[in-house]
Amino acid sequence: MFEDLRWFGIDWQEGPDVGGAFGPYAQSARREFYLDAWRKLLSGGWIYPCSCSRKELAESASAPHDDNDEPIYPGTCRGKRLAAEAPGGVNWRFRVPDGERVAFEDHRMGPQSFEAGRDFGDFVVWRRDDVPAYQLAVVVDDAAMQVSEVVRGEDLLRSTARQILLQRALALPTPEYYHCALMTDESGVRLAKRHDALSLRALRLQGKLPEEVRAMASAEFVPNRREK
Numbered sequence: 001m002f003e004d005l006r007w008f009g010i011d012w013q014e015g016p017d018v019g020g021a022f023g024p025y026a027q028s029a030r031r032e033f034y035l036d037a038w039r040k041l042l043s044g045g046w047i048y049p050c051s052c053s054r055k056e057l058a059e060s061a062s063a064p065h066d067d068n069d070e071p072i073y074p075g076t077c078r079g080k081r082l083a084a085e086a087p088g089g090v091n092w093r094f095r096v097p098d099g100e101r102v103a104f105e106d107h108r109m110g111p112q113s114f115e116a117g118r119d120f121g122d123f124v125v126w127r128r129d130d131v132p133a134y135q136l137a138v139v140v141d142d143a144a145m146q147v148s149e150v151v152r153g154e155d156l157l158r159s160t161a162r163q164i165l166l167q168r169a170l171a172l173p174t175p176e177y178y179h180c181a182l183m184t185d186e187s188g189v190r191l192a193k194r195h196d197a198l199s200l201r202a203l204r205l206q207g208k209l210p211e212e213v214r215a216m217a218s219a220e221f222v223p224n225r226r227e228k
Helices: 002-008 031-043 054-060 134-144 154-169 200-205 210-224
Strands: 047-050 091-094 101-106 110-115 123-126 149-153 176-180
Touching (some): 031 134, 123 134, 134 154
Antiparallel strands (some): 047 091, 091 123
């Protein structure tokens, strides 16, 4: 990916391949950062152990939800308590404040507002295989690396609301957010890793030049972009 991005014309001053002041940059080497956050959430009563299987969750999912987002957790394990010194063995979920609205200004899509417990439910912050979940890892990394602006796809708007709740619970600053439009195929379906024919590497092998690919991207996104 580093090679393809540099071919495309993107450069960066900090990261796992160039170093920087806030390393290590591989999440696999940042476990102690995540464990410290997990301990703070546990001591503050923000999280609880969840033993529900994927099959049980699928069978209990009755609330409507976006296809790009997880179904709302029914709260089966909300009353559970576990005195633990380490998080492995069960999923640990963040207990969202039901009915509380989480609002933020997106620099492309404008004001956003989601209601905890209705638009999203209790979410996993640590997985049973002893790995921190995405929501916790990015919140901890953004704060530790002093990230001031996050740019990502619009399919992660609800994740931003979840992450703001984590930031509040951990007394961490909230970055600014810009959620960009998603690239889609001719049918309007979001492009994903399985669409390898449009990966940078595949386009390189087809003989396309970086400026050609940049022009393709500009044609896709400029009409829908709302600048500050």
